[in-house]
Amino acid sequence: MMRIRNSIPPHLPLFFFLLLHLFHPSQAQDQIQPNTTGYQCPANQTGSGYPCRTYAFYQASAPNFLDLASIGDLFSVSRPMIAQPSNISSPNSTLAPNQPLFVPLFCSCNFINSTFGAISYANLSYTIKKGDTFYQVSSFSYRNLTTYQSVEVVNPTLIPTNLTIGVSAVFPVFCKCPNTTQLRNGENILISYVVQPNDNVSSIATMFGSKPQSIIDANRKNFREFDTIFVPVSRLPVLTQLPVNTSAPPASSPAASVTSRDRTGTVRGLAIGLGIVGLLLILVLGLWVYREALFKDKLAVVVGDEEKHKQSFATGTKGSKEAEAKLMANVSDCLDKYRVFGYEELREATNGFDQRCLILGSVYKGTIDGEVYAIKKMKWNAYEELKILQKVNHGNLVKLEGFCIDDDEANCYLVYEYVENGSLYSWLHEDRTERLNWKMRLHVAIDVANGLQYIHEHTRPRVVHKDIKSSNILLDANMRAKIANFGLAKSGMNAITMHIVGTQGYIAPEYLADGVVSTKMDVFSFGVVLLELITGKEAIDDRGNPLWTTVVRAFELGSDQEKNKRLREWLDSSLLRETCSMESLRSVLNVALACLHKDPTKRPSMVDVVYALSKSEDSGFDTSDDTMDSPLVSAR
Known part of the structure; x- marks a missing residue:
């Protein structure tokens, strides 16, 4: 087993670094200047x-x-x-x-x-x-x-x-x-x-x-x-896991023992200290309870103002400037790290929300100060989405840049970063001269899995996206995948709802039947996306049959040889011209089938999924094949 030696501590004093060059001027002159901006x-x-x-x-x-x-x-x-x-x-x-x-x-x-x-x-x-x-x-x-x-x-x-x-x-x-x-x-x-x-x-x-x-x-x-x-x-060397020093500090010598009086004083001091800590904890707890109550009151005010505004809009009357200012203050207080755009600014950026600027649904492309944004037009139901977006910040999630409130038209606008290469759906299912190769598809899968793992494991309470699908996965200029559209997202899990929302073909069975909201419903939807990446087929066919039901039935029984034969039959035709390993394809298919288990408790977590996909990435590509050097292959 190879052991990588330790380097010097990271916090090297600056004066020591300067002394090195002060006492070795000739060496400093012989070497070229350090690369500071990149390669x-x-x-x-x-x-x-x-x-x-x-x-x-x-x-x-x-x-x-x-x-x-x-x-x-x-x-x-x-x-x-x-x-x-x-x-x-x-x-x-x-x-x-x-x-x-x-x-x-x-x-x-x-x-x-x-x-x-x-x-x-x-x-x-x-x-x-x-x-x-x-x-x-x-x-x-x-x-x-x-x-x-x-x-x-x-x-x-x-x-x-x-x-x-x-x-x-x-x-x-x-x-x-x-x-x-x-x-x-x-x-x-x-x-x-x-x-x-x-x-x-x-x-x-x-x-x-x-x-x-x-x-x-x-x-x-x-x-x-x-x-x-x-x-x-050619391969990563094996690193040695260093031992963590958990040993207790050495016991004091007899000469350093305290007297009985010292011990009594220590106990008294400890009791006083614990009492002070207890009082501080009670004070902090009281402040936290007060803060939560204040936040709920503020949320109630926002929701109440929203309902009043909806009623006002329904009767054709405009909300008062006072109500608009109050609502703006409440939302701004929650979103102080985002830019507040003006309505006229967004209107000019989209040529009056012209249909030619429409990307999809109610999302428009607009340019402000030379920067391109995706502008999502919504009614007064944006507060929950805004609240969730404040909690998340990850490279595989589409970034919120700012927002705008238009009280006159009862609209709220969310302004996102513009993701140049469009949706994964368009790359897989629309008529294109080029298609993603398997290497890039696997990278996309790992990116999406990382984004889901982040919202499931690194937010408190955990965030459930509830609408994972290929059209909500966007690819940037570097073909890096980002999860978009948190309009249906839920903060908290294991809740029951009677209002079933989502996209047919991606909805988990337990959510459809009983309204159970959990992170495992995102895992299920991700399994469907993996099937799209492997087969190139849409999540639901022209007859309304979900892709996942037919694929699961196809791979329930049979030997490995029979399953490999079926996999070739299901495989996206553009992938058949590549030299990607069958082991990698089978590994990702197995991850997809595990994600699609009807029992949510038997589905893997996204931590397990990321680990399994990373191993699939290492299971082999023929790097001598020129088609693997490009993220794209010909669709014909």
């Missing part, structure tokens, strides 16, 4: 190997990153996705300081502007907290896998010296996808690694089981401490 990549991604899945070498650090949950949140991945390649026995285990990890990255080529061109990085969303700076987060949280200069480049609208708490910033973690030569040599992974003091090419090659010449070919011949370099490997 160039081909802007035209087709056939270039972009995008791809790769890994970053990362080390756990105190005090904030000693568990996989916090590290997973930092990199927008789940705990199992880190545990499996890092040889961590349990995703819930506490990590030792400097525990080496392999963190998966979705690496893409991102065009910045004419000055910087296209830069290769993993697009990670980070929410600014109190005391954060670009330098502090890039150097210590991400441990120099990016630079503050690059963060400034990809966030031109943010002011580095005046960051707003709660705003989302993109942190570009440096990565690269293997080129044709590297793939031909079997080097299908480029590990992002930050150079440490005393590192050299030979020691890094030995550490990862790579070749010195391969590292030189993949990078510049000279590199400096704390540069991110890329180590080509």
Whole structure:
């Protein structure tokens, strides 16, 4: 078993770093300047190997990153996705300081502007907290896998010296996808690694089981401490799990024993301290109860104003300016981190909500100050959706940018980021000259699973989307999948409702029969999406028959050989021209069938699903086939 050695502590004093260069001026002059803004990549991604899945070498650090949950949140991945390649026995285990990890990255080529061109990085969303700076987060949280200069480049609208708490910033973690030569040599992974003091090419090659010449070919011949370099490997080395120090502090010697009087004083002091803590807890609990009561009163006011406005609108009268101001104040108080757009601003952006700007349903495309947005027009039922959207922030969820209230027309507008490549439904079911290949379909599945795992596991109370389907999954410019449309979402689970909503073909049986709302209904719907990705068929056919019922029956019985034959018959015809492994296809089909179990208690959690799909991704592609280098294949 290979053991990756520990690097120096992350918080290297700045003066020590300066001294290194002060006493070695000739060495500093010989080396080229460090790369601060990123690494160039081909802007035209087709056939270039972009995008791809790769890994970053990362080390756990105190005090904030000693568990996989916090590290997973930092990199927008789940705990199992880190545990499996890092040889961590349990995703819930506490990590030792400097525990080496392999963190998966979705690496893409991102065009910045004419000055910087296209830069290769993993697009990670980070929410600014109190005391954060670009330098502090890039150097210590991400441990120099990016630079503050690059963060400034990809966030031109943010002011580095005046960051707003709660705003989302993109942190570009440096990565690269293997080129044709590297793939031909079997080097299908480029590990992002930050150079440490005393590192050299030979020691890094030995550490990862790579070749010195391969590292030189993949990078510049000279590199400096704390540069991110890329180590080509055919497979990830096995990491050793470091022991966590849980030993108790040594007992005091007899000479240090306290007297009986000292012990009595200690007990009294402890009792007084506990009493003070108890009083503080009661005070905090009282304040919390008061706050909840105040919030409910405020919510009742908002709902009451909404109903009054609806009645006013029904009779053709406009709400008073006072009521409008009151409603605006209540909503703004809940959404202080979002931009409040003006109605005229949105109207101008969409040419008066012209049909030519309509994307789908009641969602319009609009341009404001040079930025393109998706503008969702709603009636006064947007409050629940807004309340849920405040709780979520993840790279695989469509981001809410702001909102607008039009009291005169009884409308509320939600303004989202614009996702360039449209819905997964259009890529799978509409007439296109190009189709997604299996590699990209699997990436889409993992992205959606990560988004669901986030809302199921990292929100309190848990959020249930309730309308997962291929038309609510959008693909951005890098073909990264994002979950959209939280209009039916529910905060809280195991509730019973008589009002059944959703889309035919995706609705879980227990919800349809008994109105039971739980995260397992999202798991079921996700299983249907997996079937769409595999078969290329719609969730419901022309006769109204759900896809999932026919597929489940087809694979209930039979040997593995018979099931493989049926899988080829069900497979999307565009995938038959590829060289993706049958093992990978069967693995994803098994995940889909598990998600579609009629008993919700026997369906996997999204944590299990993410883990299983990640293993499916590793089950093999023929990388020598040119069709696998592109996310698209010909539909004909």
